[in-house]
Amino acid sequence: MNTAQPLTQRQPEETLSMDPKKFILWLFIVSIVMLFASQTSAYLVRRAEGNWLEYQIPVIFSYSTVVLFLSSLFMQWAYYSAKKDNFANLKIAISITFVLGMAFLWMQFQGWKELVAMKVYFVGNPSGSFFYVFTGLHGFHLISGLLVLLYALVAAFRMKVHAKSLRQMEICTTYWHFLDVLWLYLFFFLLTFN
Template sequence: MSVVVMFFAILAALAGWWLARQRLFAKPWLEQGVIDDGVPEFRLSHDPAKRVGLGFLLAVIGSLFMLVIGAWFMRRDLGDWQPVPIPGILWINTGALVLSSLVLEWTQRAVRRDSIGAVRTGLAIAAVFALAFIGGQLFAWQQLAASGFVVAGNPANSFFYLVTGLHGLHILGGLVALGWAAIKASRATDTRTVRLNVELCATYWLFMLFVWVVLFSLIAGWAGRFVDFCMELLS
């Protein structure tokens, strides 16, 4: 259960960092800027309600995966657990998800430069890498099933399909939001109308990348060995 506690602590730290980054605790009615004619102008809040909504969504998703991870460790301690071999394509899939997240970070910079063409390109490339990740996960399922590691074959098999399937569904949900941002960008003449969409997509993608790294460490057995090592030190 130590990994669950650690996972929750990291989620809390990420949430605090994200809230500070979004300046949700700022008081915009006390902040003033100056436009060209010298008249004070209150800064826009950039729709903080959507940012808060994303924060709650990520908290719910994080809690869901935390429960799954806890169940994973409790079930693993029973005698019938037989680890699943790691398909090599999972490394490629991880790289695709990393690249998708990096491209969205680059797209955020394009938004700040007000380069709508670069934003459109960035969203398209990020979507391609995300689709490659989903396709790679399905191929990994096919490889395991062809090798006899079916869902009902062993509890470890079931958990593998469960955690990768849940994560894949959340990536598909993110692709819907990414597609909507791409549609808005295709109709926009500047980046003001898509700024928030791109920022929220980038934040969601970074979070799902973190979740996948944790899940991959579970699947590969690194997290279990780390917990066992810590338990030995404490005993």
């Protein structure tokens, strides 16, 4: 009986693994980046063609930018609180983040009303159309972020978010920070090329 093992016995290769939910989040983020990259490119091309209405962006969009930035700080505080099992701070921070996200959306709507008062409409000159599309698409994605945040908020109040169960907070925090960075990009793009 021959019990010798073959000389070329292969060891199984290690596979790269990633949390499937985090992978889906990153695919979603990449698709959003591609969407806005194509839209900002189209904006620049159309602007170069001429017949471009110039207008001053209402100041409320600057205030809403500060509100969204603050919401990101509170989101980070919520994440750190979850890592340290500080449930009281977690609940406070995630609640404030949610309220600030809602305030951002309300301010965006008020900004749209100011644009209409300035006779900048969705239909008409493309400069106004692009502004409404950019802010509307971002607002839609922010609503999806608020739903993710609401889900994490409920989990926090049910004590399902803690130092040993951070995946949900990591996903929520990553997406919320992405939405903040995306808005900063869009806002400064519009300020620069309006």
